[in-house]
Amino acid sequence: MNEFILVPGVFTDGHVWEATADRLRGAGAGAHAVTFGGDRADLETDIADVLRVIDGVDAAAEIVLVGHDYGIHPVIGAADRRAGRIARIVYVDAGMPQDGVPALAAVPDQELRERLAAAEPADGALAAPASEEEWRRWGSTAGVPADALELLTRRAVPQPLGTLRRPLRLTGAVYGVPTSGVLCSGNGAGIEMLQHLVNMGLPEVQGLAAPQVTFFELATGHWPMLSTPVELAGALLAAAAGEGHRLTPAADELPVHLRPFLLETPEVPVERTGHVDLYVPRDADGPRPAVVFVHGGPVPAGSSPRDWPMFCGYARLAAQAGAVGVTLDHRLHDLTGYPDAAEDVAAAVALVRADPRVDPDRIALWFFSGGGPLAAGYLAAPPAWLRTVAATYPILAPLPNWGLTDPRFLPVAALAGAGDLPVVLTRAGLEMAEIDATVEQFLAAAEEHGTRLEVVDVPAGDHGFETLDPTDASRDAVHRALAAVLAHLGHVRRIGVGHALAP
Known part of the structure; x- marks a missing residue:
């Protein structure tokens, strides 16, 4: 049986996953929406909360760890320490955390990122967004119904700066766990854009074309659990089954950008x-x-x-x-x-x-x-x-x-x-x-x-x-x-x- 552990992003708690979790349970899976504890201080305390949920799941279950936005950082940290328990990791419109890099590096707004990096005291907290305009600094709100956005704002909680500023530390065990990505094209890159990057031969993205990596694409903004919960649940169930789109590895021939120009041109002194x-x-x-x-x-x-x-x-x-x-x-x-x-x-x-x-x-x-x-x-x-x-x-x-x-x-x-x-x-x-x-x-x-x-x-x-x-x-x-x-x-x-x- 699949047991989904759903980890929220910045300013949110387990309530954002309610509609998606209900769909997963209706399909016969288990679903655990994580709400970080009151003693929350930094990334390590969030990782500890995810580990407690993992350790509370039946040992015979197939655990699928799902991280949205910032939530992928505690997900990767916890999976690195329990790699043998995790069947698959699913990135929901999230970045690719690296060892030694804080979640702050993934904050999309450059001006905000620089301000948070310099903020004092380091153990303070960032106030939650109070309007749709403020939420858009963290990702597209496309598709989120007005009542869901109002509830998101009303239930939002401050984000401790330590969760964003403490570097992620990994042993490397997590790299052996199969992964899936749920891309939200309304917020940026879709599958075609990732394939384009792979085709260019860039070394840092070639791992995305590995056989154990699959992708799904939803035509919505950054909060699919609020805008398209049914479609998101379907993608998560398919990911757990090993389904999804697989990128094609870069061909052995020249990368796209190094292929010949389409016109013959004369030699000119440079x-x-x-x-x-x-x-x-x-x-x-x-x-x-x-x-x-x-x-x-x-x-x-x-x-x-x-x-x-x-x-x-x-x-x-x-x-x-x-x-x-x-x-x-x-x-x-x-x-x-x-x-x-x-x-x-x-x-x-x-x-x-x-x-x-x-x-x-x-x-x-x-x-x-x-x-x-x-x-x-x-x-x-x-x-x-x-x-x-x-x-x-x-x-x-x-x-x-x-x-x-x-x-x-x-x-x-x-x-x-x-x-x-x-x-x-x-x-x-x-x-x-x-x-x-x-x-x-x-x-x-x-x-x-x-x-x-x-x-x-x-x-x-x-x-x-x-x-x-x-x-x-x-x-x-x-x-x-x-x-x-x-x-x-x-x-x-x-x-x-x-x-x-x-x-």
């Missing part, structure tokens, strides 16, 4: 200065406009996207068309890295504009994927030298679980200040739903503000179509987008069959 590469046309006979290609992310520290075939290809195309192509590396290594990345982009632009071969008043900025939020500052108050902003399969509003509230990185809101600045948007028809939702928000805002927007559609294109989908339609989309950008720069040059540029 000049490297610091974190910036310049591709200068061979026949440059005077100052030329420049196109600065800004990669997405987060990317691991030490990686160099400016060396990826795709960005080299775009820069060579720009140089072939007579403009200076520019690639750069920036420090978007995690979701806290946007301010550093913005500094790197600004420094690159300053370097490019100071080059005598570049017309400093004819610059285009072209953002890709997770680099999209970096466009916001340029849209909100376009400098005189910026002739156009382009974006290809971009994230144009931070995903709910990012906790990114800094207006410098909110492109949708920034459109109010864009004025007459032209924007070229390349949209992938097979885009991940979470990202496509941000593009739809951007399109609606562009219509509201009368933005000069040109959309280049790639109906059968995936996110990263330049290496994933080397079709004629994809090639045409690249040509059309570059032609539009160079036209806004006032540049005339034929860049491909059927793509003559006009000023």
Whole structure:
């Protein structure tokens, strides 16, 4: 028999699991919703509470430990000490705790995270949210009925700072326990996005494609036990049975981002200065406009996207068309890295504009994927030298679980200040739903503000179509987008069959 131990997240107790627990019991399983004790002080006391519940379950039962949000930290800590008793761990819209890392690292709101890290005294408590707006700092409330949200607020309890600030300590025994993840796509990443990360070959996510790891996806916000308790209970029962979606391991071939660019491009001399590469046309006979290609992310520290075939290809195309192509590396290594990345982009632009071969008043900025939020500052108050902003399969509003509230990185809101600045948007028809939702928000805002927007559609294109989908339609989309950008720069040059540029 399965016995589910349900561990709540920040500010909540066992009551949040009531509807889900009832469904589990109705299916013949046992369900124990944990409420942390009154002597609660830090992560260790929470782990002790979970251990007491584990030790009270019949030794013959199959224990499924379920952690939501912060609750996954005491779950992992307890499972590490009772690995032989646990049949499976289920992460419900939760991060992946690591040895030596406090739960504070997973708090989505960066400003709040920094404030809590510096808070004194360390044994204090964080007041519970008092409104829906405050709850949204911890995750999307999408789908939660008004009465459930009111009850959540009324029964919320302060969160001891020690639970967030004390590092998790693991022996490693927990890594042998099978796991499942319940992803809430309304709060951020879904299964397709995880598969995309695995396909990129990133070492830190390859374990997600292991045979003992399964996934479920619910189209709701961060509190599925309140918004979709029936569907959540179904996912938990299926997880206990070893069911669920399994990710496909990265192929032995080159990772997606290292595959060849979809167009043949001429070799162009590359000049490297610091974190910036310049591709200068061979026949440059005077100052030329420049196109600065800004990669997405987060990317691991030490990686160099400016060396990826795709960005080299775009820069060579720009140089072939007579403009200076520019690639750069920036420090978007995690979701806290946007301010550093913005500094790197600004420094690159300053370097490019100071080059005598570049017309400093004819610059285009072209953002890709997770680099999209970096466009916001340029849209909100376009400098005189910026002739156009382009974006290809971009994230144009931070995903709910990012906790990114800094207006410098909110492109949708920034459109109010864009004025007459032209924007070229390349949209992938097979885009991940979470990202496509941000593009739809951007399109609606562009219509509201009368933005000069040109959309280049790639109906059968995936996110990263330049290496994933080397079709004629994809090639045409690249040509059309570059032609539009160079036209806004006032540049005339034929860049491909059927793509003559006009000023």
